[in-house]
Amino acid sequence: MTHTYWMDWSAEQEAEWAQAMDALIARYRSATPTAPRVGGRAHVGPMPQEGISPAAWLEQVQAHGLDHLAAMWRPDCLGHMTSPLPGFMPQLGRLLVALNQNMMKSESSAGLTRLERETVAMLHQRVFQRSARLSEPQHDQVEGVITGGGTLANLMAMWCARKQAFPGEAPWWQQLQQQGYRDAVIIGSRLMHYSFDKASELLALGSAQLLKLEVDAHGSVDLAQLDQTLAACQRERRKVMALVGVAGSTDFCSFDPLHALADRAQRVGAHFHVDAAWGGPFLFAPTMADRLSGIERADTVTLDAHKQLLTPLGCGVLLYREPQRSRDIMTTAPYAVRPDSWDAGRFTLEGSRPANVLYLHAALHLMGEQGYRSVLEKSVADARHLAALIQQHPRLELLLEPVGNVVVFRYLPSSPDWKDTAAIHAFNVRLHKRLRNLGPAFLSRSERVLPGQSGAACTFLRAVINNPLSQPQHLAQLLDDVVRCGLLLEAEVGDGQTAGRRDVVQAA
Template identity: 45%
Template sequence: MKLTELFTQPDPAFGQAMTALLERFHHSDDSQVPYQRGSFTHQLDQSRMPTAGISTTEYLTRLATLVPGASHLTSPRYMGHMTAPLPAFTAELSRLLVMLNQNPMKMESSRLLSFLEREVLAKLHRLIYGEGDAFYDTHMHAKDAALGVMTSGGTIANVTALWLARNRACGDNLFALYEQGYRGAVILGSRLMHYSFDKGMDLLGLGAANVWRLDTDADNRLSIPALEVALTRCKEQKLKVLALVGVAGSTDFGSIDPLPELASIAAREQIHFHVDAAWGGPTLYSPRYQGLLAGIARADTVTLDGHKQLLVPLGTGMLLCRQPDLMMTVKREAPYAIRATSFDQGRFTLEGTRPANALYLDAAFQLLGQQGYAELIEANYDRARLMAELIEASPAFELMSAPVMNLLSYRCIPPHLQGKALDEEANEQINRFNVALQKAQRAEGHSFVSRTQRAVGRYDELPLTLLRAVLLNPLIEERHIRELLADQERLGHELARELFGDAR
């Protein structure tokens, strides 16, 4: 095949092979190719490119050896991470999007899709802030306004929020803070804040040490008394609080900070209020659960992440701004591309070139609608409550947090400690047991949950290893949850004998 034919002649057989490959993959699980790092690195140990290109038939042979080793995220027994299974229509839409290869950084490289991005952001802005028609008619397509920006994910959205907060406080000149009488700057949030805020402060030249992670209450929410103490310390030490961060769906517990109280404190202290709703934001689609996010409309900025509960592919993040002129504080231009007089969204984005992933959101919004999202979210939240009930009914498990959304943390208790008071030594044994259990379940490949390590109040703030289940897949049924827990009990009995022998 000539090189030019790779650009001009689609290969129907290649497309058919992709369909067959995906079909086989979706009817298997990780047990078909168990995770073994040594085996994987041995399989992929070639550092040289081929001198000449191979045929598509030969490449299909290579793909057939690679795909089975990928993680089976769409399996209803895979409940470990915040990556959504995708609706079937995504496959063909992805083909269209990739081959159009639009770049919404600039009008000239995306044309109509630049305005589609603005329309999608307006829909999400209305979800969060609920302004009226006149507001969106005025600002959705205004040249010197932005209701938000698309990013490659929640991390870049959170970093952009800190960039905005910094520039609101002192422009792009940190020395202006010292001229205002401050000795430094910090951001405040709970100890469950996402690690992207450490990255953001580092990138802004302020250092991750200036991310103050405060205590949480018994419900894993930012402690208001701890916040008030921190604010007093900042005043005493002449530290500028650039941002107060509220979490709407923590990665460990799915907990939600007291957003109304945080909004009032931020207004009182004149602090930028940012809500990281990467996980929890779509809860607003549900009439039954939207009250959980009361107060979010008072945030200056809000992060959403499409590959989570919005059910679109990876690489689709959003930062929304309550005030349409806020993005002007980070506006940048370039003479060859991003001009001051343009409608280019690239004037406001941290990233330059990026794909037109707003098309995925547009398709999901149009095909699912608000009612579709509400149905999916409520079903997943109900599944989490069912799983919590099953965990609480068994002495083999201990529920560590009642589910607020569709994420819960728990741990498996080895047989010799079930029903007993747990001291520090016992908790250390349980930690070791749960690390081994999670690894064994992952290696076996039939079912999966992730793990985390957090301190919880009921055990005097001891660091505990917790199993973490994410109920995001709409195909999960009660039997899948029961099977996953049964796998853990079975593996737990085997591991207990290995780790603890005949301990009673």
């Protein structure tokens, strides 16, 4: 064995290792999940002087991490925005890692740079309703890019908006003053994803420059308040850098009226960005596609393939309606991403990037529009079914009629002592934690002022119906588990004094 034995494995060694991985995957997928363990002491010792054997490493990593996985592959995992993956994905992951192409530069990715352009162009045509590609691919612009996720795509879109608002060579804040403005703002609903808070900070605007507007009872931005805000911005010399439309909000899967936003963005000369990280794929679902009407008027659109397009993580997409807008943020470097090249790295915030386009290209081709249509239509129908089951149950309260495939509800304890809002919230927090430990069904939890309401935020359980494997029995089981858990918790607290009960619940 040489000191670089870990580099040059024989075909037999690779096959043996692949078998060990297959066995692990099979073992974890068939095991009843234990509660995910996150906190506690880490078992990290000093780095070994000499490398240990693969078998010894596997043993370590199982004990210290793999044995406590979130069971994302199960049909009753309905809590988050990632889901079990199509069967062809895991082996694609192997191919991708084995070839280790770097998408930053065409020299290190060759044909895959072209594949990425073609894949993004396919989505571009669909989103912007173009019957054919705008023009032959040009080396100095792109229709869009693949990013590490929706957060990065949103950040890039806001970067592009700032470039459009302040296109000169001088620092943007000097241009702001030269244009006669006091400051610059980004406007969207209060249900905007928190990536816009990050973008606002990173673009040196600050949190006060991100204006979050009220929403109506369906979670759509309040247009009357938007008009007032735009008028106030004009009066107070605040430049509207970007207007953000949400197409599928994180908490409720609600949609903004995109045409109305596009009209206003056009009127005030603002960049119009649509965050369709969650809801974009509903373009493939006839019963939902209307909600996206107007997306084709956006300057930029975020999609997140690792959500409803069912790719592995690390696959966001930013699209430009007019590809020349990609030049706004073009950045080059002599060592790799030269101006006259075909290098994708000129147009991305990230530098080195994996060829995750393979996942997306495979999913779009192997599933096709029909495949997505059936998965998405099923998820919306399942969400409605779950909402109906919740409404029928005396201990459960549906908090919002689902617009798409996210269902929010809470458990109502039976005792009149728990009628006050804070106690119900505390109870549901406790219930969620207990549910996580009891398993195996899995839901998430959030806290928001509900659409159409004002005042205190409400704590709620959130079912994200984005699991192609889930069946009606899993939805029913999920509610049974919630109720079982709620009753257990009520019984635990017993029939002590009200104050006592609260203490127990709030101590969770």
